[in-house]
Amino acid sequence: MAMKAATTTATLGGGGGGGRTLLSMEIPPAVIPRLPTRSSILRPSPFIIHPSSFSSSARPNQHQLRLLIVNRAVDSTQPSSSPSAVVNSNNKTIVTDNEFTLAKVSFGVIGLGLGVSLLSYGFGAYFNILPGSEWSAIMLTYGFPLAIIGMALKYAELKPVPCITYSDAELLREKCATPILKQVRNDVIRFRYGDEQHLDEALKRIFQYGQGGGIPRRSAPILQKIREEVTEDGKYSLVLVFEAKALELSDFEKRQAKFASFFGPGITAEIGKGENDLYEVYLISNTAA
Numbered sequence: 001m002a003m004k005a006a007t008t009t010a011t012l013g014g015g016g017g018g019g020r021t022l023l024s025m026e027i028p029p030a031v032i033p034r035l036p037t038r039s040s041i042l043r044p045s046p047f048i049i050h051p052s053s054f055s056s057s058a059r060p061n062q063h064q065l066r067l068l069i070v071n072r073a074v075d076s077t078q079p080s081s082s083p084s085a086v087v088n089s090n091n092k093t094i095v096t097d098n099e100f101t102l103a104k105v106s107f108g109v110i111g112l113g114l115g116v117s118l119l120s121y122g123f124g125a126y127f128n129i130l131p132g133s134e135w136s137a138i139m140l141t142y143g144f145p146l147a148i149i150g151m152a153l154k155y156a157e158l159k160p161v162p163c164i165t166y167s168d169a170e171l172l173r174e175k176c177a178t179p180i181l182k183q184v185r186n187d188v189i190r191f192r193y194g195d196e197q198h199l200d201e202a203l204k205r206i207f208q209y210g211q212g213g214g215i216p217r218r219s220a221p222i223l224q225k226i227r228e229e230v231t232e233d234g235k236y237s238l239v240l241v242f243e244a245k246a247l248e249l250s251d252f253e254k255r256q257a258k259f260a261s262f263f264g265p266g267i268t269a270e271i272g273k274g275e276n277d278l279y280e281v282y283l284i285s286n287t288a289a
Contacts, residue, residue, distance in 0.1 A: 092229070093167040103190030108157045111150025118143025158192040162225040169228040169236060176236040176287040178266045184283075185238060188226055198223040199240075206258045207251075219246035224278065231282075234289050240281040241274060249273050252281065259283070 122139030124130035163185070173182070188198045197203075203221065208214030221242035231237050244251075252271045260269035263283050270282040 095165045095167050095170050097163065097165065097189075101190075103186075104160070106154070106157060106191050107193075108150055108152075108154030111146050112154055113150070115143050115145070115147025115150050119147055153193055156193045158195050158198065160189045160191060161198060161223055163189045163228070164225065165228040166230065168230045172230060172236040172289055173228065176285045176289055177238070178264075178285055178287070180263055181236075181238045181267065181283060181285060184240075184263065185226065185228070188223060202262055206255050206262055215247065215251065219244070221247060221279065231284060236285045236287070236289075238283045238285075240283065242279050242281065243277055244279055245277045247279070249279065252279050 118139045121130060121132075122136045122143055125132045125136035125139065177185075184199070192198070197220070207220060209217040209220065221244035223240060224243050225241045227239040227241065229237050229239060242252075249271070256269050256271050259271075259281055260267060260283075263269070266286050268284045268286060270284065272280040272282065274280050
């Protein structure tokens with residue numbers, strides 16, 4: 001069934017019956033709202049005034065203004081104005097080392113704690129303060145040397161350095177890391193006894209303490225931590241982070257070949273500058289993944 005256009009006219013009448021038409025509005029049937037579909041929603045736009053709607057042939061006392069309502073379809077699938085979060089695929093995950101090994105245990109703490117415990121209980125039992133007086137002699141006999149050994153180990157103890165391992169580097173370690181790189185990593189992340197610092201022998205040969213062209217021993221770099229990561233070209237890299245307040249970057253760069261020679265074969269050494277007085281030595285394995 002055809003629908004007729006609806007017309008609304010506003011008239012201002014005078015006392016004598018004569019009137020002036022102020023507003024005439026036509027709403028065509030095509031603009032009658034329809035039900036929204038899946039892909040679009042009808043949304044009325046603001047009124048649009050067409051200049052042609054003013055009639056030039058109208059009587060001087062009559063003015064007409066036609067207002068057209070135009071419906072515009074808005075696609076409900078249009079993208080949102082707020083950009084979505086960009087996920088960086090290069091984010092690296094740090095692997096937590098929760099494996100328990102005896103190398104991570106301080107024998108100095110164990111010996112000192114056990115020796116002091118035996119001595120304390122032995123003296124208490126000897127003076128009948130604690131039960132077990134018949135065992136007091138044995139506890140004192142073994143407690144005293146254990147406490148001495150524990151104190152000696154604690155004095156000569158060298159604590160392990162922190163190790164930061166990324167997940168992609170952990171996957172390449174067994175396949176791409178050379179035996180020397182694996183040994184270096186295992187040596188510095190466990191307790192050591194009798195060494196002044198980690199990698200002491202290697203640093204002594206590389207920096208030539210007290211020799212011509214070398215550096216004084218008091219200026220020797222100190223290993224602070226290590227890091228396992230993968231280079232941009234997909235190679236396994238073990239990074240040694242040293243603190244050297246008395247050295248400069250050039251002191252490490254001119255010994256770059258010595259680092260590669262000592263920790264080789266099968267690696268490439270690179271030097272970098274970290275924050276403050278930290279210097280980084282990259283030991284990159286040449287073994288392809």
